[in-house]
Amino acid sequence: MTRLASASAALAHQRAWFRDLQQAAADGQDFALVNADAPQEILRAMDIPYVVNQWWASIVTAKQAAAQSLEGVAELGYPDDSRQYDVLALGSRSLEADRAPWGGLPKPRFVIAELSGDATGKVFEAWTDDPAIEFFAYERTVAIPPEGPWWDLVPHEWDRVFGRERIELMAEENRLLIEWLEERTGRRFEPARLEQVMDLINEQEELNRQTRDLIAAARPTPVRVSDTIPAVMIPQWHRGSEWARDAARELRDEVAALIADGSTVAQDERLRLMWVGRGLWGDTSLYRRFEEEHGAVFVWSMYLAIAADGYIRYGSDPIETLAARFVGITDLLYAPPLAPQWYVKEAKGHGVDGVVHLVADDVPGASFITLALQEAGIPVLEIRASNADPRTLDPGAIEAMMADFIGGLG
Template structure:
């Protein structure tokens, strides 16, 4: 399929521009601190304890955000060719390996920020077979170390985990799994203290956890308001940056204040009767990571068919998975947040039960499911979730495409597929 350039998303919220501007300033500040002043920094997966680095004032780059940023710059095709030129299989997991590909390209003239400097460490949970290979070889290419975190089996299957995860986190997430991650986090802290001039203070972590609770509370209030409002005040094209950019800086003064601004702007639009579409008719659910190379896809049918993407995992995840009653044990509470973050988003029975419940809460008319062909972990749980939604009576359309690789994506073709699907199901 020929690849058409992705479309930009429309910005209606003031806070969307503010979030993007903040992240741009963060990039410039990180380059100054790391490249010019020689401060330590780390490259980490999304489901790792970012809070440890925040407490120690060690900047981090989240691999998934970096991949999304590269993809948005329309550079993924070039870098995946670099992987192929180095002998890596073309069906490698794209989301986790795009940053590695950028490093292998070693072309500061075209790389975002001129490429990433050498980090103090790379950190990832071993949630699938490819993680250790990608991060281990990435660390070798950058001349640094990879610190792996275990992802042990989760024997307790609680499909309704999201109903009592904030306070009963010890029971929900398994005390043994929590204890293992606490031990590993203390080993990570020892490594960071040994290699930097920074020290970890548990009292600061406790304060940070409480600030994160405040931030996530604002986001969860926004998610609840969006789910019940008719029309939907803001589509996921703007929910995503206003959720995830603060999440990369969670607990900071800026992140807490921005989450509040976002919630307030959502409420203002609801009070004024403003919707993402001028004539909302169809409420859609998006399952999977964002299509980062074509954010305008989510708004393409708002005016033509009144079809609005109301739901994606990013915003409503703030409530059940991030908010924690610390109970005087900040390390344990943090471990409960991290030790199953990937699992509840991508594996049954946790993923499908939560998303089916969310579809009902938000009055969803149809679901679209992203099935990246080379991401096995993303496919397995996602397909079962699609079946759960179908069993509830929900029309479901699966799209064979990748979140960061635009090779098999054509904007007009994909928008047409969705429009035809909605007409076929009698929704448009």
């Protein structure tokens, strides 16, 4: 089975976009490095180019440059065994030009992140060892128990999931970021432009929801997660653009066509698996190696699922609505009880026979997720390693563990 056309198109678009960004940076245009948990939509609305920290970390890892980048972190005098996924971009500054993935990340003018852990602020403050780089930090607030299934509530009734006080705080921080950027760039923020961005994102995520539901219902599965991940996540990093909305439609239409044609990933699908945790960017072929021998197919990753359930927001005030999108995005993925309930819902909806759970030491709430899945009667294999630190990964051992786990499911 060949790669999805929508995945290939997304990858080609990203390469062309990054070349343009490198040229713009070389010409003196400001751009931002922004963590995935901080609102990128404000930058989109103000036409300020940005790179998402986790996307760049995935490129560094996929190009086998993570170990050397972590060495660069240590050479700066910082810990290289903490928050590796967050810190890879910082460490990649030390790479020689011929070793740097995609020609290397240009120097950002701004870094933006939420203080989601004790070390996160220090990671991003470290960028300011260059006086030309400034850091804007969002505060981290505490999750509250939802008043029902959050995936049904968040599009319209976000207060019941996140709480009014949390949303108001982040909305005010959004306004502070806008003022901060206006002062430094000379650009003017236009609320109507943010409204357009938010509308396009809702269209994009509604299409992703349709794609998720198509894959959940399909028997056998028509697509690999190693294809859906780039086909979903590259447009996610361009949320609010017409290209991203159209890319989501192309993926939906391609998946629907494959289902209609009876396409299948494995000729003899016997087991359906769920991959919980971050992508294993350094070895995405792992998702495919059990298809022929075991008839085991990974049908789920968090990337399409969180796009489907976690990002849709409707509201009259775009700044507040944007706050409602981001104030609890990491809670939905990691914090109990929100995350465990969601993973169980998704596992049942996709009819999985087992879960492989990649647990990194900087991921909160992992044990609650595993426990909830097991209590729902779903077997779980935990792999304790960092997807961004090859020193914590033993590919042979992981493959053997997965082979034993899958063999036990059959």
